[in-house]
Amino acid sequence: MNETAHCRTELVAVVLGLDTAVTKEPQLRVLTTGEGNGLPSGPLQAGQASLQRSLRHWVENLTGFRLGYTEQLYTFADAADDFGNRAVRISYMALARSSPEMSSWQSVYRYFPWEDRRSDMTHASLIPLVSYMKSWMSGNGKRLSRCSVAFGLDGHEWNDELVLDRYELLWEAGLLHEAGVCETTLFEDSLGHAMKHDHRRILATALSRIRAKIRYTPAVFDFLPQHFTLLQLQQAMETLAGRRMHKQNFRRLVQHQSLVEETDLFDPSGQGRPARLYRFCEASSQNCYLAGAKLPLPPLA
Incomplete structure (x- = not known):
C-alpha cells in the first residue's frame, strides 16, 4: 500500500517596530494575531513568483503599514504527524517605522x-x-x-x-x-508568553538576526523617523540590543563615522533646552560599526 505524505507550506511574517508613544523609552514590538499567541501567517498561494513581494503586499494590506527593510529568515519544518502531514513555514522579517497604532502590538520582551x-x-x-x-x-x-x-x-x-x-x-x-x-x-x-506551533522559535530567530544587524549595519535607522535626537537613537539601540549603552562612547562612534548629520530643527518635547534633531546620512552607511559602546553586564554566576 502506497502512502502519500502531504506538506503544507505557509508564509510567516515577523514584523518588528519601535513604539515611542507609550513610555519614556521606546518599546520593541511585534505584530501578532489572536491574543498574541501567533505571528501573521497564511498559506503560500500558487503562482506567487516572488515570496518577498507577496509577503510585503500581504502584510501591508493586513496592517496598513508600509514596510521598510525585509529579508528572509529561515525555513522551519514541523515533524510529521500521525498521518504523515508536515507544515513547512517560510519566515520573513520586516521592519516598520513607529506609528500611534503600534500600541496594540505585543512587546517582544513579553515572549523573552x-x-x-x-x-x-x-x-x-x-x-x-x-x-x-x-x-x-x-x-x-x-x-x-x-x-x-x-x-x-x-x-x-x-x-x-x-x-x-x-x-x-x-x-x-x-x-x-x-x-x-x-x-x-x-x-x-x-x-x-508561549506561542502556537514554532512561532516563538521563529521570533527568537528574528531577534537574533536584528541584534546581529544593528552591530555592523545601519538597520537601527529603519526603526526611526526621518528626524531624531541622539538620545532617541541611543535608546533605539538599547531597546533592540536589550542592554544599556555608554552615552559618550555611543555618540562618539556615531559622529566619528558620520552616520548622522545635523539639521536646523530641534525637539521641543523634552524638558529644558530643546535637543537638536539629526537625520541619517546614507552615504556613510557602508562603514557602520556600533558594537563598541555597550556597558558591561553584571555576572550571572
Whole structure:
C-alpha cells in the first residue's frame, strides 16, 4: 500500500517596530494575531513568483503599514504527524517605522523577558534560572559548554545575538510550554508568553538576526523617523540590543563615522533646552560599526 505524505507550506511574517508613544523609552514590538499567541501567517498561494513581494503586499494590506527593510529568515519544518502531514513555514522579517497604532502590538520582551537586560529585575530573575540550568546540565559536558556560552558563564560574556541558542536550551530543559513537558513551575513568571506551533522559535530567530544587524549595519535607522535626537537613537539601540549603552562612547562612534548629520530643527518635547534633531546620512552607511559602546553586564554566576 502506497502512502502519500502531504506538506503544507505557509508564509510567516515577523514584523518588528519601535513604539515611542507609550513610555519614556521606546518599546520593541511585534505584530501578532489572536491574543498574541501567533505571528501573521497564511498559506503560500500558487503562482506567487516572488515570496518577498507577496509577503510585503500581504502584510501591508493586513496592517496598513508600509514596510521598510525585509529579508528572509529561515525555513522551519514541523515533524510529521500521525498521518504523515508536515507544515513547512517560510519566515520573513520586516521592519516598520513607529506609528500611534503600534500600541496594540505585543512587546517582544513579553515572549523573552530574560533577553531585556536593561533592568535589574531581569538580572535578579536570571540568577536562579541559570543556576537551575547548570544543575540540569551537570554531567553533560557538551550541554554545559553550550549553556556557558549562551548565558555568559564561566568566563564567557553575554552575547546579545544568541537569543535562539538560549531559547533552544530552555526548550530542551523542558521549561517552555512549547516543549510539551513542564519540568518545573518555579520560573513560570520569568519564561514569557508561549506561542502556537514554532512561532516563538521563529521570533527568537528574528531577534537574533536584528541584534546581529544593528552591530555592523545601519538597520537601527529603519526603526526611526526621518528626524531624531541622539538620545532617541541611543535608546533605539538599547531597546533592540536589550542592554544599556555608554552615552559618550555611543555618540562618539556615531559622529566619528558620520552616520548622522545635523539639521536646523530641534525637539521641543523634552524638558529644558530643546535637543537638536539629526537625520541619517546614507552615504556613510557602508562603514557602520556600533558594537563598541555597550556597558558591561553584571555576572550571572
